[in-house]
Amino acid sequence: MKALVVAVAAVPFASALLVQLFGARLRRGAARVSVGAVALTFVLAAATLALALDGHAPAQFALARQWGILLFDPLSTLMAVVISGISLVVHVYSVRYMAEEPGYARFFVLLDLMTGTLLVMVAAGDLITLLAAWHLIGVLLYFLLGHDARSRAAHRYASWTLITYRLGDLPLVLAAGLLYHAYGTWSLPKIFAAIGTDPRAHAVLGVPLPEVVAALVALAAFARSAQFLLHTWLPYTMSGPTPVSALMHAGIVNAGGFLINRFAPVFVHTADVLPGVFIVGLITALIGSSLMLTQNDIKKSLGYSTMGQMGFMIMECGVGAFALAIFHLISHGLFKGTLFLGAGGVIHSAREDDGVPKDDLYTFVVEKRPANQRRPWILMAAITLAVPVVILMAAHFLVSQDYFQEQGAIVLLFFGWITGAQLIFATYRMRAQNFWRLVVLSVFSFAIVIVGYTLISHAFDLFLYPDASFRRGLFAAADIGAVRFDALVGLVTVSIVAGWVFTYYSEQGRGRRREVRAGRWWSTLYALGSREFFLTDLYTRLARALEAAATRLNVWLRWV
Amino acid sequence: MGTPGLWSVAIFLPLFPLSVIFNALFARVGNAPMRAIILLAWPQVGLVLFGILPPGRVAGGVVALAVLGSLLYAFRAIALRDVDRWTGYIATSAWALLWPALAHHAAIDTLRLYALGFSVPLALLVLVADALKRRFGAAYAGLYGGTVRMLPRLAGATALVVLAAVAVPLFPGFFALVAVMVTTIPEQPWLAVCVGLTWLLWTWGGIRLLQGLIVGPGEAVAPVADLSRVEFGFYVLTLALLIAGALRLPGVTA
Structure with a gap:
C-alpha cells in the first residue's frame, strides 16, 4: 500500500527528471516518456481508489520524521484519479499541440512537475507538505502560463496569477502556524483528532481556534478558486498555452474546494464561517455568470464561466454539502477541460461557418x-x-x-x-x-x-x-x-x-419612454460588465501606484 | 542585553536605519566574489556578536522594528531593476527576520543555518549578476531581456537562483520563514502578517526581475556565449545541496 501511494506522487517527478536530463537527446521522445509516466500514474491512482472503494481503512505514510506524510483516504484517492486523468488528457493533447513551440521538452517537464505537485497536495497529511505543495503550484503555474518566453503579456498575466496565489498562501501559513502552536504537531490527522476531542480547547484573541483557522483556510481557498475580488487573474490567463488553460480550469482552480474538504474536521466545529463562505460563493457565482454573458471572446467567456462555477462550488461548501462540492469540481473539471481543448477547433471552424442553425x-x-x-x-x-x-x-x-x-x-x-x-x-x-x-x-x-x-x-x-x-x-x-x-x-x-x-x-408594455429608459439601464450594466466592473483597472492602478511609491521611497532614502 | 551590544548586533542583523550601513557598503564593493563573501559572512557576524554578548531579553519593540524594517526593504525592492541593489535589499529584509526568532530564544546554531539559507541564494545571485554584467555590461532588468531564448543556461540559473532567494519551497528560506511565522503568530499575530506580506513582496520583486531579464523577444540580445555546462552545473548542484540541507533544517523539521 505504502509503495503504491508513494509511487502515485513520485512517478511524475521521476518523469520530469528524466525528461529534463535527456530531453535534448529524446526530442519528441520526451513527450512519449511524459505521457507514459502520467498514464502509469493514472493506473496507480485508479488502483488506490479501488482499494479505498473496497473498504481499506485510511492510512498515512511518513517519508520523514515530522513532515512528508502522505495520506491514503477517500478524498486523496478520488482527487488523485481526477488529477492524473485530466493531466493525462492534457499531456496527450499537448504532444501535437505544442510540437511547433520552442521549449517542447521544458513544457513537459513543467507539466509533470505540476501533476506531481498536485498529487502531493491532495495526499498531504501534514501542514508543511500541504503548504509546500500549495505554494509550489502557484510558482509552477507561473512558468506554465508564461511558457512562451517571447510574450511579455503572457508573463504579465502569469505574474498577476502568482501574486494572487501568494496572497492566498498567507492565510494558509497563518492557519498552519496557529494549529502547530496549539497542538505541537504538523500532522493533520493528529490535529483533527485533537480538535474533535475538544474543539474549544484553544482560542485566538478570544475566538475559538476552529473558527479562526476555518476562516483563514476559507480565505486561502477563495484566492485559489477565484472568488469575487480575488478573481481578476482568472480570465486573463488565456495568453498561456491552451493545454495549460485546460489543466488550470479543470484542475488547479478547483483546489479551493479540495482545501475546504480537507479541513472539514475543522469546519464541522465552526458556527459562523460557513454562512460567510456561502455568501462569497453566491456573489462570485452571480458576478462570474453575469460577466461571462458580456464577453465576446470565447476563452475569456469560458474563464468567467469557471469563476461562476467556482462560486457554485464554494457555495455548496457554504451550505455544508462538502461532498457535493467535490462532485461539482470533478464534473466541472471534465466539462471545462473538454471545452478548453475544443475551443481552438471551434474558433477555427467558426471562421468558415458558425454552424448555428437558424x-x-x-x-x-x-x-x-x-x-x-x-x-x-x-x-x-x-x-x-x-x-x-x-x-x-x-x-x-x-x-x-x-x-x-x-x-x-x-x-x-x-x-x-x-x-x-x-x-x-x-x-x-x-x-x-x-x-x-x-x-x-x-x-x-x-x-x-x-x-x-x-x-x-x-x-x-x-x-x-x-x-x-x-x-x-x-x-x-x-x-x-x-x-x-x-x-x-x-x-x-x-x-x-x-x-x-x-x-x-x-x-x-412597450412604451417608447420605457424602452429608452430600460435601454439606458442595460447599456450601463453591459458597459460595466464588459469592463469587468473596472476591478482589473483598479488593481492595475493600485499595483502601479505601489511601485511608484516604492521608487519615490528609494529616491528619498538615497537607494540605501 | 545592553544598548551598545544591541547597536552592534543591529548593524549586522540589519535594523532600520542602521541597515543603510550594509547597503552603502554593499553598493561600494565592485568585486562579485567579495560581495558573495560579504553576503555569507555579514549575518553570521551578527549572530556571533549576539552569542558573546551578555544574555538578555530582546525587547518587543526591537522585534517590531526589525519586522517593519524587513517589510520596508521588501517593499522598496519591488521597484528595483538593478540586480545587485535588489540582492542587497532582499538580504537586509531577510536577515532582519532573524530577530523574532532571537526574541523567542531559538538556538543560535539553528539561526546560523537560517541565515545561511537566506544568504547562499543571494550570494549565487551576485555571481549570476556578474555573469550578466560580463555579457551585457549591466545586470539590469528590462534593459535587454529575452535571455531564455538566447542564453538558456544563464536564464535557467537566473530563474532558479531568484526562486531560491524569494524562499520558494523547498529552499531553506521557505522553512526559515515558516518557522519565523510560527514563532511570531501566537503572541503578535500582526507581526506574523507583516512577515507574510514581506514574503509576498519578495515574490513580487523577484518576478519583476525575472520578467525583465529572461522574458521578451530576445532580439536585443547580442551574440554572446551562454554559461558553460560546468558553470551551470555549479549553480544546479549548489541549489540541490541547499534543498537537501533545507530538508534537514531544524525548527520546522526537527
Whole structure:
C-alpha cells in the first residue's frame, strides 16, 4: 500500500527528471516518456481508489520524521484519479499541440512537475507538505502560463496569477502556524483528532481556534478558486498555452474546494464561517455568470464561466454539502477541460461557418425574439413553479427521508427549483412548432439531471464522509438560525418572482419612454460588465501606484 | 542585553536605519566574489556578536522594528531593476527576520543555518549578476531581456537562483520563514502578517526581475556565449545541496 501511494506522487517527478536530463537527446521522445509516466500514474491512482472503494481503512505514510506524510483516504484517492486523468488528457493533447513551440521538452517537464505537485497536495497529511505543495503550484503555474518566453503579456498575466496565489498562501501559513502552536504537531490527522476531542480547547484573541483557522483556510481557498475580488487573474490567463488553460480550469482552480474538504474536521466545529463562505460563493457565482454573458471572446467567456462555477462550488461548501462540492469540481473539471481543448477547433471552424442553425432556439437565444403566441400564463405559471419542486422532492426522498431538516439541503433545493423554473419559464417564451414536446423534453432532462445529480452526490457523501453524524455536523455548521434563514429565503423568493414579473411586464408594455429608459439601464450594466466592473483597472492602478511609491521611497532614502 | 551590544548586533542583523550601513557598503564593493563573501559572512557576524554578548531579553519593540524594517526593504525592492541593489535589499529584509526568532530564544546554531539559507541564494545571485554584467555590461532588468531564448543556461540559473532567494519551497528560506511565522503568530499575530506580506513582496520583486531579464523577444540580445555546462552545473548542484540541507533544517523539521 505504502509503495503504491508513494509511487502515485513520485512517478511524475521521476518523469520530469528524466525528461529534463535527456530531453535534448529524446526530442519528441520526451513527450512519449511524459505521457507514459502520467498514464502509469493514472493506473496507480485508479488502483488506490479501488482499494479505498473496497473498504481499506485510511492510512498515512511518513517519508520523514515530522513532515512528508502522505495520506491514503477517500478524498486523496478520488482527487488523485481526477488529477492524473485530466493531466493525462492534457499531456496527450499537448504532444501535437505544442510540437511547433520552442521549449517542447521544458513544457513537459513543467507539466509533470505540476501533476506531481498536485498529487502531493491532495495526499498531504501534514501542514508543511500541504503548504509546500500549495505554494509550489502557484510558482509552477507561473512558468506554465508564461511558457512562451517571447510574450511579455503572457508573463504579465502569469505574474498577476502568482501574486494572487501568494496572497492566498498567507492565510494558509497563518492557519498552519496557529494549529502547530496549539497542538505541537504538523500532522493533520493528529490535529483533527485533537480538535474533535475538544474543539474549544484553544482560542485566538478570544475566538475559538476552529473558527479562526476555518476562516483563514476559507480565505486561502477563495484566492485559489477565484472568488469575487480575488478573481481578476482568472480570465486573463488565456495568453498561456491552451493545454495549460485546460489543466488550470479543470484542475488547479478547483483546489479551493479540495482545501475546504480537507479541513472539514475543522469546519464541522465552526458556527459562523460557513454562512460567510456561502455568501462569497453566491456573489462570485452571480458576478462570474453575469460577466461571462458580456464577453465576446470565447476563452475569456469560458474563464468567467469557471469563476461562476467556482462560486457554485464554494457555495455548496457554504451550505455544508462538502461532498457535493467535490462532485461539482470533478464534473466541472471534465466539462471545462473538454471545452478548453475544443475551443481552438471551434474558433477555427467558426471562421468558415458558425454552424448555428437558424431555428427556434437560434431566434430566441441570439435574436432575442420571444414567442408571438403563448399558452395561458396561469397554466404555465403553475407548471413553472410546481414541476421542479415535485422532481426535486422526489429525487431527495430517494436518498434521504429527513433531508429537509437541513438548511443547506433546502438552499440547494431552492437553487434547483429556481433553475428548473427558469428553464420552463424560458421555454414558455420560446416560439416552437411543437410546444408541448419541448416542455416535456425540458422537464424530462431536468428530472434526469436532478435525479442523477442527487444520487451521485449522495454516493459521494457516503464515500467521502461515511459517518452520518459528521455529515449532519457539517450541515449544522452551516445553519444560520431559523428566523434569519426564513427571512433570507423569503427575500430571495420575492426578488426572483419580482424579477420574473418585471420581465413579463416589460415585454408586455412597450412604451417608447420605457424602452429608452430600460435601454439606458442595460447599456450601463453591459458597459460595466464588459469592463469587468473596472476591478482589473483598479488593481492595475493600485499595483502601479505601489511601485511608484516604492521608487519615490528609494529616491528619498538615497537607494540605501 | 545592553544598548551598545544591541547597536552592534543591529548593524549586522540589519535594523532600520542602521541597515543603510550594509547597503552603502554593499553598493561600494565592485568585486562579485567579495560581495558573495560579504553576503555569507555579514549575518553570521551578527549572530556571533549576539552569542558573546551578555544574555538578555530582546525587547518587543526591537522585534517590531526589525519586522517593519524587513517589510520596508521588501517593499522598496519591488521597484528595483538593478540586480545587485535588489540582492542587497532582499538580504537586509531577510536577515532582519532573524530577530523574532532571537526574541523567542531559538538556538543560535539553528539561526546560523537560517541565515545561511537566506544568504547562499543571494550570494549565487551576485555571481549570476556578474555573469550578466560580463555579457551585457549591466545586470539590469528590462534593459535587454529575452535571455531564455538566447542564453538558456544563464536564464535557467537566473530563474532558479531568484526562486531560491524569494524562499520558494523547498529552499531553506521557505522553512526559515515558516518557522519565523510560527514563532511570531501566537503572541503578535500582526507581526506574523507583516512577515507574510514581506514574503509576498519578495515574490513580487523577484518576478519583476525575472520578467525583465529572461522574458521578451530576445532580439536585443547580442551574440554572446551562454554559461558553460560546468558553470551551470555549479549553480544546479549548489541549489540541490541547499534543498537537501533545507530538508534537514531544524525548527520546522526537527
